[in-house]
Amino acid sequence: xxxxxxxxxxxxxxxxxxxxxxxxxxxxxxxxxxxxxxxxxxxxxxxxxxxxxxxxxxxxxxxxxxxxxxxxxxxxxxxxxxxxxxxxxxxxxxxxxxxxxxxxxxxxxxxxxxxxxxxxxxxxxxxxxxxxxxxxxxxxxxxxxxxxxxxxxxxxxxxxxxxxxxxxxxxxxxxxxxxxxxxxxxxxxxxxxxxxxxxxxxxxxxxxxxxxxxxxxxxxxxxxxxxxxxxxxxxxxxxxxxxxxxxxxxxxxxxxxxxxxxxxx
Numbered sequence: 001x002x003x004x005x006x007x008x009x010x011x012x013x014x015x016x017x018x019x020x021x022x023x024x025x026x027x028x029x030x031x032x033x034x035x036x037x038x039x040x041x042x043x044x045x046x047x048x049x050x051x052x053x054x055x056x057x058x059x060x061x062x063x064x065x066x067x068x069x070x071x072x073x074x075x076x077x078x079x080x081x082x083x084x085x086x087x088x089x090x091x092x093x094x095x096x097x098x099x100x101x102x103x104x105x106x107x108x109x110x111x112x113x114x115x116x117x118x119x120x121x122x123x124x125x126x127x128x129x130x131x132x133x134x135x136x137x138x139x140x141x142x143x144x145x146x147x148x149x150x151x152x153x154x155x156x157x158x159x160x161x162x163x164x165x166x167x168x169x170x171x172x173x174x175x176x177x178x179x180x181x182x183x184x185x186x187x188x189x190x191x192x193x194x195x196x197x198x199x200x201x202x203x204x205x206x207x208x209x210x211x212x213x214x215x216x217x218x219x220x221x222x223x224x225x226x227x228x229x230x231x232x233x234x235x236x237x238x239x240x241x242x243x244x245x246x247x248x249x250x251x252x253x254x255x256x257x258x259x260x261x262x263x264x265x
Contacts, residue, residue, distance in 0.1 A: 009043040010072050012036055013051065017061055017069035096125040098143040102220035104128040106240045108144070130218070163238045164200060171230035178233075181206045188232030190223035191216045200235055 015025035022036045029036070044051050051065030061069060085094075099108055104126055112124060133140040135154070149156045166184075168177065178184055181204040189197065189211040197210035214232070217223040220240055227234040 005043055005046045006039075009039045009046075010076065012039040013043060013069055014073050014076055016040060016052070016059070017065065018073070020060070022059055093121055094123045094125065094141075096127065096139050096141045098127045098129065098131075098133045098138075098140045100130060100144070100146065100219075101128040102222075102224075102240055103144060103146070105221050106224075160239055164196070164235055165238070166233055167224070167236045167241060168227055168233040169230035172227075172232065182208070184208065184233065188214055190214065190226060190232050190234045192218075192220050192223055192235070196235060 012025065012029065015028050016022055016036060019025050019028065022040070023033050026033045026036045040052060047068070049064045050062050051068060052059040053062050097108070105128070108126070112126075116122065116124065127140065133143040135141075135143075144159065146162075170177070173187075178187065181201070184206075185208060191197065191211055191214065195210075201208045201210070215223070215226075220237065223234050224236060224241060226232065227236075
């Protein structure tokens with residue numbers, strides 16, 4: 001670490017610069033005026049530049065002093081915040097959530113506002129990533145993931161069920177849309193979850209190979225956006241697209257597991 005000035009001088013500089021008075025700084029820090037003058041003089045000798053200009057009985061910050069005082073004030077605020085974050089009360093108020101990016105943007109974020117309105121005492125930190133949380137060194141309190149579980153050593157609760165259906169824009173193929181699953185052959189089908197198209201085709205009762213070409217996305221929000229643009233067909237999860245069905249002009253197809261009928265919605 002690079003050399004640091006005497007640390008006891010830094011709060012003195014911050015107070016004197018903020019109050020523009022050695023006397024006021026002395027009263028705030030409960031020390032004498034002479035002690036403030038001594039600390040400032042010691043700091044000026046250490047950094048090698050004048051931080052205050054003496055004008056009779058008044059002191060004013062120099063240009064270097066103002067810039068240095070601003071930097072010190074920022075650093076002291078960060079130290080104060082770090083100390084506050086270590087307190088048990090602060091830890092209880094902060095909730096760090098790890099969630100997949102697509103689920104964060106399309107499901108979690110629209111609901112966080114209402115949660116904070118009802119629980120204003122919480123500070124929420126959202127980490128949108130696809131990494132597996134270890135809950136020990138990463139500071140994560142809750143992780144939302146898609147899967148059946150169980151996860152050994154962890155407590156899991158079912159947040160919501162889900163279903164899959166096809167979606168595409170009415171602009172796709174200039175409105176010449178497939179009317180049934182068998183007509184999907186040869187059309188651009190966006191891929192995201194490995195093996196999902198095979199399961200969907202099987203549930204739909206059609207013998208068709210999964211798409212082997214085109215773009216493969218690692219985040220569902222990306223291929224849904226491309227489907228909105230009219231570039232192809234997405235196999236969407238209802239949890240990620242439920243709100244869009246009310247706000248975006250889609251042509252959607254739902255395959256019923258029980259009857260395997262195609263229903264336009």
